[in-house]
């Protein structure tokens with residue numbers, strides 16, 4: 001955690017209460033001048049901090065930044081989040097996770113950012129990532145599984161995101177092949193998994209997860225491939241992003257352990273139960289037409305064509321027809 005995060009965490013643990021410069025300097029083991037400098041930096045970032053000579057500092061308001069200390073509170077994961085990095089801003093958490101992975105970062109490292117300046121979707125698309133409203137998260141994993149099984153991990157994240165939205169906000173979240181989570185037919189989350197592997201061996205997999213939590217209608221781009229929504233738009237309530245991040249990591253960790261022990265079958269079952277396109281007629285990339293009959297063990301969508309043959313679809317955008 002940076003000094004900035006530690007000071008914020010200290011303020012937030014005692015809302016509206018003055019914390020003396022001396023207490024901060026002792027707790028963080030930095031000089032009083034350094035405390036003052038960090039407070040100035042926080043003010044520049046939009047935090048309203050009152051300073052009184054005899055009492056110290058207190059936080060009156062400011063942006064809702066995610067802090068690793070708040071996400072880690074009570075987290076009991078076996079794999080994920082042993083190292084959890086929360087950044088104010090980054091180009092893309094997936095790009096940062098890849099850099100860290102190449103430098104040898106450990107299995108289970110989690111990168112979260114408050115804002116992405118170049119958030120990525122699939123096929124070079126952009127993921128709109130405004131400041132302080134959503135979750136932008138990348139998880140670095142080093143699973144010892146065959147390379148062809150790596151795409152299965154996307155379904156694990158999709159199930160964990162949909163179930164967390166159901167559990168915390170009673171939202172009827174559904175999964176859409178291959179990498180979306182929808183509420184009422186609108187996209188609320190997108191997943192982007194990236195892998196670094198040789199023919200036989202996975203070096204690492206990055207699970208990129210973007211969930212629209214407190215995003216307001218005017219923050220969505222005008223041109224969208226698919227209608228989109230957020231928890232705020234669905235429920236009318238602003239949600240606690242740290243709590244969502246914590247619940248999601250906890251659930252993902254459980255499913256990842258299960259996946260390593262038992263393979264893809266339990267996740268596939270959950271995914272199929274959450275997919276409301278099962279047995280529906282769909283079109284892939286405005287060409288192939290058929291009925292969704294399930295998910296294959298490598299993550300391919302099983303599509304029954306009109307002549308009865310079952311086609312395995314490896315990539316593409318699915319639209320109901």
Ligand code: BT5
Pocket residue numbers: 091092093094095116118119120121122123125126127128129135136137138179180187188189190191192208209210211212223224225226228229
């Ligand atoms: C995705 O791509 O859905 C994958 C999105 C993954 C984002 C996460 S955030 C953390 C991590 N770091 C990254 O850099 N990325 C990951 P795709 O299926 O290609 O969908 C992209 C399309 O969704 C865009 O072309 C827009 O039409 C639409 N879109 C963009 N931003 C959106 C948003 N915030 N909510 C809903 N739809 C959006």
